[in-house]
Amino acid sequence: MDESTNTARDFIVRTMTTGEVDRAIEWAAIEGWNPGMHDTRCFRAADPDGFFVGVWRGEPIGSISAVAYDAHFGFIGLYIVKPEFRGKGLGLRIWQHGIAYLGERNIGLDGVVAQQPNYRKSGFALAYRNIRFQGIAKAGIAGSAALSDAHALPFDQLSAYDRRFFPAPRNGFLRAWIDQPDAVALADVVDGQMRGYGVLRRCREGRKIGPLFADDAQIAETLFSALVAHCPGEIVTLDVPEPNPAAVALAVRHSMTSVFETARMYTEEAPDIPLAQVFGVTSFELG
DSSP: OOEEEOTTSOEEEEEOOHHHHHHHHHHHHHTTOOOBTTHHHHHHHHOTTOEEEEEETTEEEEEEEEEEOSSSEEEEEEEEEOGGGTTSSHHHHHHHHHHHHHTTSEEEEEEEGGGHHHHHHTTOEEEEEEEEEEEEOOOOOOOOTTEEEGGGSOHHHHHHHHHTTSSSOOHHHHHHHHHSTTOEEEEEEETTEEEEEEEEEEBSSSEEEEEEEESSHHHHHHHHHHHHTTSTTSEEEEEEETTOHHHHHHHHHTTOEEEEEEEEEESSSOOOOOGGGEEEOSOTTTO
């Protein structure tokens, strides 16, 4: 499914090249989404065929990511149309192409709350809200005896822990995510048992923490404090699921304030994920 055209052949939707994914990330920056500095490589590792561009008379004017993690789950993101081309039905064509690519999978997305009615028309139902918190990193504990560099762990152990909190395996993405430059990936391991992990990555503005998964609030606190110790004085962003009050409390405790929210929606039943142990969403673009 590489291309579809309208009858006038003015508009096509096709699979992106790597450079075009870079362009979509730049559009996301213009929209104020503050993407990571190395998101292109990490995102493409999840599904290199799941990124689409809308082209009007040779000009790229819109994008969508429709990442197929496995045969059962996919995620929509990077849905952007250049402002001067909005309201012409072209965005809908891009949207339909991405949805068609994912087929019969359960599809998730993090959309702006105002667009919920439109997403419902496409079969999505609200599961919960994610809240973006932002604040200034303060020097905290430099580490803990239980914390390890995630790279030092057997990857299978890290992947198995991550799988508890995500609806599908995402090994290619996970490897790229923890290996990206300017990132810190820490894990809490006691007696060989993994109890949490978190990743801090550099973004256009400051840093973002995500994911932040932990067996309990104290472990999440330890990981958070150790991560922000790597960037004192910088802006730090943490996206938390509203149904986890301990995650909200962690953000508030660190003087972070709510700056944005999204509607997490799915086309089928919400995956059975222990939200009480999700203290930071990996990415609004890829779930």
